[in-house]
Amino acid sequence: MAPIQYIVEGGHRLSGSIEPAGNKNSALPIIAAALLTEHPVTLENVPRIRDTETLVELVRSVGAAAEWTARNTLHIHAKSIRAADLDPELCVRIRASILLAGPLLARCGEVMLPPPGGDVIGRRRLDTHVLALEQLGAKVTATDRLEFRCPKLTGADVFLDEPSVTATENALVAAVAADGVTHLRNAASEPHVQDLANFLVALGAKIEGIGTNTMIVHGPATLGETTYRIQPDHIEVGSLIGLAAVTRSPLRIVRAGVEHLRSIRMGFERLGIVCRVEGDDLIVPSNQTLKIQDDFGGHVPKLEDQPWPAFPADLMSIAIVTATQCEGVILMFEKMFESRMFFVDKLIGMGARIVLCDPHRAIIAGPSRLHGATLSSPDIRAGMAMLLAAVCAEGTSTINNADQIERGYERIDERLNALGAKIRRVPERKG
Numbered sequence: 296m297a298p299i300q301y302i303v304e305g306g307h308r309l310s311g312s313i314e315p316a317g318n319k320n321s322a323l324p325i326i327a328a329a330l331l332t333e334h335p336v337t338l339e340n341v342p343r344i345r346d347t348e349t350l351v352e353l354v355r356s357v358g359a360a361a362e363w364t365a366r367n368t369l370h371i372h373a374k375s376i377r378a379a380d381l382d383p384e385l386c387v388r389i390r391a392s393i394l395l396a397g398p399l400l401a402r403c404g405e406v407m408l409p410p411p412g413g414d415v416i417g418r419r420r421l422d423t424h425v426l427a428l429e430q431l432g433a434k435v436t437a438t439d440r441l442e443f444r445c446p447k448l449t450g451a452d453v454f455l456d457e458p459s460v461t462a463t464e465n466a467l468v469a470a471v472a473a474d475g476v477t478h479l480r481n482a483a484s485e486p487h488v489q490d491l492a493n494f495l496v497a498l499g500a501k502i503e504g505i506g507t508n509t510m511i512v513h514g515p516a517t518l519g520e521t522t523y524r525i526q527p528d529h530i531e532v533g534s535l536i537g538l539a540a541v542t543r544s545p546l547r548i549v550r551a552g553v554e555h556l557r558s559i560r561m562g563f564e565r566l567g568i569v570c571r572v573e574g575d576d577l578i579v580p581s582n583q584t585l586k587i588q589d590d591f592g593g594h595v596p597k598l599e600d601q602p603w604p605a606f607p608a609d610l611m612s613i614a615i616v617t618a619t620q621c622e623g624v625i626l627m628f629e630k631m632f633e634s635r636m637f638f639v640d641k642l643i644g645m646g647a648r649i650v651l652c653d654p655h656r657a658i659i660a661g662p663s664r665l666h667g668a669t670l671s672s673p674d675i676r677a678g679m680a681m682l683l684a685a686v687c688a689e690g691t692s693t694i695n696n697a698d699q700i701e702r703g704y705e706r707i708d709e710r711l712n713a714l715g716a717k718i719r720r721v722p723e724r725k726g
């Protein structure tokens with residue numbers, strides 16, 4: 296498939312309503328967890344993006360039937376599955392291939408996983424996955440692939456060495472099938488972890504403490520069939536708040552899932568962007584002060600990411616671009632990934648005033664007028680951040696490697712064009 300390029304004419308005001316897609320990082324573990332039951336599962340509001348399409352191919356490769364019955368509705372029936380050798384080429388395309396470990400181990404007693412892929416945003420350890428599944432009884436061998444074997448998973452008191460999102464998800468799925476009670480401590484509690492837990496409950500699992508850092512799972516569950524709707528993507532909502540702010544546009548984000556937006560709204564408020572809630576819609580008015588809020592005493596403020604419920608790592612790139620359009624100085628501290636901030640050199644090339652202090656910290660002084668440039672998307676979120684920069688810049692920008700953006704955002708060109716953006720999606724031209 297030819298790589299995709301976006302040609303963006305900047306400087307247009309946007310307006311209107313937009314609905315966020317279903318949460319990519321919910322859909323992925325839920326599609327994988329559908330392998331846990333031999334009964335049919337229907338998933339609604341599944342984002343139709345490259346990552347979900349790839350995982351669907353992997354799910355089919357182990358013998359499950361998986362069919363899109365509408366654009367965003369996926370029917371999966373894992374009546375009988377086999378722990379096939381998974382295709383390394385498919386596994387390396389997505390981080391989420393690691394999410395097959397829990398369900399396949401539970402259903403087949405073994406799984407051989409080639410290395411997962413995903414965004415190249417720093418070192419991405421798998422140690423927490425191994426630690427958790429070992430405590431539930433698995434024997435793990437690591438060669439050029441990870442091999443998990445366990446004829447019978449057994450409940451345990453598991454303390455994760457860090458609240459890893461996907462490791463919590465693997466452990467949760469395995470615990471549902473395990474014999475006895477599992478305590479999952481220092482667990483991640485992101486909205487997508489909650490979504491997975493609620494899906495498992497809909498299947499028949501018994502899980503206490505959903506949304507907290509200790510979940511108690513009473514296994515083994517007798518699982519049935521279910522129809523489940525994936526929750527809205529809070530990271531996409533945050534990206535849209537940034538988009539509205541940098542283009543000074545009024546946007547209504549409908550069915551935004553407002554109960555999960557508290558820390559995100561607080562982060563944007565630090566940049567002088569205040570949103571309003573109406574029912575489950577989030578309104579971003581156009582008359583924002585865009586004035587960075589100093590700490591008490593006039594000290595330079597800081598926006599940092601942390602595990603949920605704090606400001607999410609996946610919104611740091613968006614927040615950085617947004618801050619370039621705000622008045623004042625702020626320190627952005629990306630604690631989790633050490634390569635996520637390197638894209639700021641492209642923003643500097645567009646006219647932004649940013650000092651990259653080290654791989655984790657950048658100081659942004661705004662506002663600055665951005666001008667169009669040729670860019671290349673290194674990962675989903677930096678790519679989306681570049682799209683925001685291009686939409687608010689003077690002149691035309693070209694974003695190469697836009698496939699990366701499309702790993703996470705469904706039909707983003709069409710959906711932003713419907714609001715008044717001018718994005719042309721074309722096959723990438725070399726040179």
Ligand SMILES: CC(=O)N[C@H]1[C@@H](OP(=O)(O)OP(=O)(O)OC[C@H]2O[C@@H](n3ccc(=O)[nH]c3=O)[C@H](O)[C@@H]2O)O[C@H](CO)[C@@H](O)[C@@H]1O
Binds near residue numbers: 418
């Ligand atoms: C498919 C999927 O769901 N991907 C998400 C998932 O990836 P993933 O599950 O791979 O990310 P993890 O939660 O395991 O950890 C992310 C990174 O943060 C570090 N870390 C983690 C916890 C902590 O308290 N301190 C710390 O420094 C880890 O060492 C790792 O380098 O969660 C990440 C963190 O929200 C998101 O960026 C990814 O979009």
Ligand SMILES: C=C(OP(=O)(O)O)C(=O)O
Binds near residue numbers: 320389390391675
């Ligand atoms: C880092 C991300 O995804 P993945 O973990 O799938 O690479 C992301 O969604 O920003």
